[in-house]
Amino acid sequence: MSKSRSNFVCQSCGAVTNRWQGKCDACGAWNSIQEEQAATGIGAGTARKPPPKGRQIAFQSLAATGQEPPRTPIGIAELDRVTGGGLVPGSVILLGGEPGIGKSTLLIQACAKLADAGGRVAYISGEEATAQVRMRAERLGLSGAPVRLAAATNVEDIAGTLGAERFDLVVIDSIQTMWTETIDAAPGTVSQVRGAAQALIRYAKNHDACVILVGHVTKDGQIAGPRVVEHMVDAVMSFDGDAGHHFRILRAIKNRFGPTDEIGVFEMTGKGLSEVGNPSAFFLSGRDASAAGTSVFAGMEGTRPLLVEVQALVSPTALGTPRRAVVGWDQNRLAMVIAVLETHAGVRLGQYDVYLNVAGGMRIVEPAADLAAAAALVSSITGKILPVDAVFFGEIGLSGSIRPVVHGGARMKEAAKLGFDAAVAPPGSGDESAGLRVERTDHIADVVARIAALPGGRVAQRRAEPEERRGDGPKRVTDARRGPARAPRDTDYDGEVEGAPF
Structure with a gap:
């Protein structure tokens, strides 16, 4: 032995x-x-045993036209959007999220919706007893849905039970609690998670059933377990949100049958998760348009345009090193935007604490938010209130140039639909203005000059002060387009500035 x-x-x-x-x-x-x-299942045999002879496989032509894979709509529009139009038979979806964010609530609602439409649905819980799942369904008003419910953790028992019937959707909650007899390790370990996922994927492919695996996340937001599981499944989705807000965002990270980076927005209520049909209006609700330091960013999440409010606060610092705090955006991009403003636009932020926040708890990842963040920073330090009917989008380069971004027409259409009249965008970002007044700009200095020319703010107050009380002399700034010999400009914008207001 x-x-x-x-x-x-x-x-x-x-x-x-x-x-x-x-x-x-x-x-x-x-x-x-x-x-x-060590694993004793497939691939764990002794090396002295000759390998079995494999059967010959058949090749197909690359030019062969195949039909679109059939889909089963769930009935929840936001969930169908993220999946690409519905569930594909034989596919496996990995859904990750923090504890208590609402993963089980979303999946129970999806199971009940599909079961009421005539689909055969099974919900297998490895964390809760069936009585606990029934209590949640009763609280959501879904206790009458014909969903097959079970509590089990042995993968062989689950696959054997599911193989006796035909199911359209199977939910496994969660994959970290599953274990297989072929691996001698505790549930939740890397080997068990990988082996259990492989067995469930094999069941989904052999029986044309869509399987949704719920996965826990680590403290840094990554799905717990080996990363190979994310490569094995057909789609990876993240369900996240801020505990201080009611909304939840379902985001597609990987999808073999649909678009990636697509999002679905839900709102947590007493009756479960409700769909948010117009996320832009939802994120802009409660906006204080009369305050300086706020701008509206016209962004894109997958194929969906989304408007969010960017808030900035620039205040004098009492520390030796100014503080830079960011919520909802990349801190490295904020440091880059501050450096570009100081170098190419004469906006001195070295003696100020800078706070930047994306209102509503939304997280922005695309570089097109550079212009909106820069406008909010300049508005805060000058006290100038940006036009309430304008949106901003554009990527800022290290030379101060504003680079074009994709889907400019879709961004403007979304802004026009919500009542905005103007858009500040770089040239080349789409010709469809959707009836908006488009202010094209290709350098950050022009944007700063236009904001400084707006009425009101702390600029007018400082202009009335004597020169000896200010302590700041005029500084020369460089411009990548016009060379280093640009006309002098006061860093606090006390003198005349180029350009006109928006």
Whole structure:
């Protein structure tokens, strides 16, 4: 009898070593390596045994036209949008999210909606008892839906039970609680998660059933378990939101049967999750348009245009190193925008604390938000109130130039639909203005000059002060288009500025 062999596997990245150590050399995580028995299933046989002879596979032409894969609409418009139009038979979806964010609530509502439409649906819980799931369904008013409910964690038992019938949708909550008898390891370990996912994917492909796997997330927002699971499944979705807000965002990170980076917006209510048909109006609700330091960014999330409010606060610092705080945006991009404003537009922010916030808890990842963030910063430091009917979008380069972005026409159409009249955008960002007054600008200095020319603000107050009380002399600024010999401009915009207001 051969001696059983054990490996030491990192629970964060799945790296395998032959001994235990405190730090994983692959990902750098501490105390994440655990001892596991070597797999005894497929691929674990002795090397002295000759490999079986495989059967010949048939090739097909690349030019062969195939039909669009059939889809089963769930009935929840926001969920169908993210999946690409509905569920594809034989596909596997991995849904991740923080604890308590509403993953189980969303899936129970989806199961009930599909079951009421005549679909055969099974919900298998590995974390809660069936009585707890029934209580949640009763609270949501879904107790009458014909959903098959079970509580189990053994993958072989689950696959054997599901294989006896035909199901359109199977929900496994969650994959970290599942375990298979072919692997000698505790549930939740890297080996068990990988083996259980492989068995459930095999069931989905053999029986043309759509399987949704619920996955836990780590403290840094990544789905727990080996990253190979994300490569094995057909779609990876993230369900996140801010605990201080009622809205939740379902985001497609990977989708073999639909667009990626698509989002669906939901609102958490006492009766469960309700769809938000117009997310732009939802994020702009409660906007204080009469305050300086706010701008409206016309962004894109997948194929959906989305308007969000960008708020900035620039205040004098009492610290040796000014503070830079960002919520909902990349802190590195904020540092870049501040550097460009100081170098190419004469806006000195080195002695100020800078706070930037995306209202509503939304997180922006596209670089087209550079112009909206810069406009909010300049509005805050000058006290000038930006036009309430204008939206901003454009990417700022290190030379101060404003680069065009994609889907300019869709952004403007969304702004026009919500009652906006103007858009500040770079040249080349689409010719469809949707009836908006488009202010084309190709350099950040022009935008700063236009904001400084707006009426009111702290500029007019400082202009009335004597020169000796200001303590700031005129500074020369450089312009990448006009060379270093640009006309002098006061950093506080006390003198005349070029350009006209928006």
